[in-house]
Every structure is written in C-alpha cells, then in structure tokens.
Amino acid sequence: MSSPILSLKGLRKAFGALVVTDDVTLDIGANELHAIIGPNGAGKTTLIGEITGELSLDAGSVTFAGEDITRLPIHARALKGLTRSFQITQVLPGFSVLDNVATAAQAHAGSSFRFFGRVSAERALNDQAMAALEQVGIGARAGAPAASLSHGEKRQLELAMALVSRPKLLLLDEPMAGMGREETERMVEVLLALKARYPIVLVEHDMHAVFRLADRISVLVYGRLIASGTPETVRADPAVREAYLGEEEFA
C-alpha cells in the first residue's frame, strides 16, 4: 500500500468493564474504500468516534495524512479534512436543499471569502454547493425545501454537506440505514462514483452494498479485528463465516 491516509495503532477503549475497542491496529490506504463490518454492538460506531475525536482513547494513536492527531479535538480534525457524514449532520428543514449545502460550505470556508464582495462570495458558495449536489445525484432537487426530501435524498443531502468541507477522508456511518432497495441502489451508485475521488471508511450492515463497494474489508467482533483484507479473503475466512453464521453473503 502507498502511504496510508489514516493509521490506527493499538487503539483501546473500555466503558467500565466492557472493552469496546480492543487493540485495534489498521491502515486505511489513500485510494481505497475500506468497509468496517461486524455484528451489532461490535464497536464500529465507537471506532468512528475515536477516529473523529468524539470519543477519547484509553490507549493507542491515530495518524492522519502523516500527522499524529491523537490529541487533537474534533473540530481541529475536521478542519484537517477528516469528515464524518451521517448521524451528526444538522439539516435545516425550512431551508432549500441548495441553501443547506451553501451554509455548510460557508461554515467550512470561515473568513476565507472576506476579500470577495458579498454577491460574488454568495455565487461562489452556491456554485460549490451545486457541484456537490450534482456529485451526490440530487442536483435537480436544489430548489426544493429540505423537508420535502425522501429519506434517501436526505442522506444524499447530508453527503453533499460533507463534500463541501473539502474532505481528505470520508467517514460514512451506515449511509444505507433505513433505505429501501431502490434508495440503497442509488446510494451505491453515488458511492461508486465518490470512491474514485476520496478515500472512504464505510461502516455498513448491508452486505450486498459492502461487497459491491469495498476494496478491503475489516471485521470487528467484540471490539477486536478478527480479519482484514480483500472482499474475497474476508468472505472465505472461517472466523468471519462463524461470526456471520447464516447470512447469505457468507454462505
């Protein structure tokens, strides 16, 4: 692997007596979509929280784009391009889809537009927002109120809001959650296009989606990585098959 965009070394975290991250060491390549799978309660969301800085670690280190960020707070990590989408994004339902994304772009840009006039700054933010909406496949909905979007379109909007923060790595926690077949298929198509532009860490329960998207897969069980490798290796791994006993993707 060329030098990884993200390196996790010996991560450990316990909630009381419950060890939820148990000596996790993992490299995420600069050009890969890396899926993290595992049964309910395995510690996947916790691991994402440790990467973003929402959760503190008991031990271990996190290196991002060559820099040790273990002690950096969440907003400092976000500014460096470590971008989480889903579960924390605030969509403003009364605003249009475009305004939601433009507002997110402005929040990220901070004062960097201060040399522009107000009108050209607004135009630049709107152009950026429109480009992000096109990338996630809902450009045609730009003028609609966010409240009128379907569940699947809302997740696409959240993804567009993540894209305008100029991510160096996208962390996606269950982007297909609550979606029907068609919406899932649309999101898979969006992510297939995005993975050519961004490295992605994907936590997802939908195994069809995972196997279509992932370059590599890591499997967490009770906070421990039991396997990590290409989809073919992971699918054939006896320990993984045991953890996923009965699931058709591993049959």
Ligand SMILES: Nc1ncnc2c1ncn2[C@@H]1O[C@H](COP(=O)(O)OP(=O)(O)OP(=O)(O)O)[C@@H](O)[C@H]1O
């Ligand atoms: N703040 C907390 N305090 C105590 N226990 C917690 C806390 N957050 C998570 N846990 C526990 O840590 C374990 C891992 O939870 P986590 O949500 O990371 O799992 P997960 O793999 O993402 O699960 P799912 O697939 O169901 O979303 C679970 O047993 C959960 O109950």
